[in-house]
Amino acid sequence: MFDLVVSTISQGLLWAIMALGVFLTFRVLDIADLSVEGTFPLGAAVAAILIASDQPIWLATLLAVLAGCAAGTVTAILTTKLKIPALLSGILTMIGLYSVNLMVMGKANVPLLRNETIFTLTESTFGVSQSIATFIVGFCACLIVGLIMYWFFGTVLGTAIRATGCNPQMARAQGINTDLMVILGLLISNGLVALAGALVAQSNGFADVGMGTGTIVIGLASVIIGEVLFGTRSFKNWLISVVLGSIVYRIVIALVLEMGMPPNDLKLFTAILVAIALSLPLIRSKFAYMKQRRY
Template sequence: MLDLVLSTVSQGLLWAIMALGVFLTFRVLDIADLSVEGTFPLGAAVAATLIDAGHSVWFAMLIALIAGCIGGTVTALLTTKLKIPALLSGILTMIGLYSVNLMIMGKANVPLLRAETVFTLTEDLFGVSSVVATLIVGLIATTVVGVIMYWFFGTVLGTAIRATGCNPQMARAQGINTNVMVILGLLISNGLVALSGALVAQSNGFADVGMGTGTIVIGLASVIIGEVLFGTRSFKNWLISVVLGSVVYRAVIAIVLELGMPPNDLKLFTAVLVAIALSLPLIKNKFAIMKRSEEADA
């Protein structure tokens, strides 16, 4: 039972990095970016291929991060320079990256079962089990990414990105180049998503060309669940809520699987869960209005 809890939390932390990337586009930039479904397996494909070829784990993860940034930049350029709607730009990038990922791996699946990964290195360094090693890596990676994001979005450049997503007209009136901010935001977002893909591939022991399917829904579920359960009182609180939302989402998935739900139904369950989470603020508002109305009548 303890191993199941630790495994669930550790997987939630690894996927939380992807959720932070989705949060950046969905909440900060106010863009629905579907290219994450291509950049997630892109990070996994690049990292797995390089590790399988004998390269350093750290080098493989760095290149995976850069590859994700390039993928996000492509989406941003389609949106800002060619004026293609952001949703369609993300779809085009996602479709194109499917072929790119196949070319990188040379096949549909690259196994990493006997390869040296960041998790095996952690096991050897601390002398712990694979489950605990995954938890340690997840905690360190999520903390580092969260702290850097909190610091960066408190700078002038980070504030300009937030202003672009909040009110682009006002941002342009203040002299901010909103196109550059969109490019930078999508670059960072997809870099984080690819990094998460690289970590998840090493944790799973393989990279698969289809592992990005449903990534955007998982990211949105983490963001929305975190917001509903833990609030958005400040930017720091918001980041923490997204991370905790990812852990809660993984916990819910683990629970429903333990209760006997067929794995094939998980995507449907996730879609329903996101729909319910998205509608909760409206439901709460309606209940509040009804309560005030009843109090006024009384």
């Protein structure tokens, strides 16, 4: 039971990095970026093929992040320079990345069971079990990414990106190059998603071309659940809420699986869960209005 709880929380921490990337586009930039469904397996594919070729783990992970940044830049250029709507730009990038991922891996699946990963390295270094090693890596990765994001979005450049997502007209009036801010935001977001893909692939022991299916829904579920349960009082609180939301989502999934839900129904359950979470503010306002009228 202990291993199941630790494993569930550990997976929540790994996927929280992807959720932070989705949070950056969905909440900070106010863009629905579907390219994450392609950049997540792209990060997994690049990391897996390099690790399987006996390249250093840090190099494989770094190149996976850079590949995700490049894919995010493509989406951003389609949006800002070619004036294609952001939703369509993300779809185009996602579709194109399916073929790119196949070309990177050379096949649909790359196993890593016989290769050293960051998780097996942690196991041997600290002499811990697989679930504890996953927790250590996930916690450290979330902590580092969260601290860097909190620092960066407090700088002038980070504030400019936030201003672009909040009110692009006012940002342009203040002399901010909003197109450049969108490019930077999508670059960082997809880099984070690719990092999550690289870590999840190492944790699972394989990279698969279809492992990005439903990624955007999982990210949105983590963001919205975190906002509803833990609030958005400040940017720091918002980041923490997203991470906790990812953990809560994984716990909910583990619980419904323990209750006997077929794994094939998980996507449907997640979609319903996101729809309910999105409608909660409206439901709350309706109840508050009815309560006010009653008194």
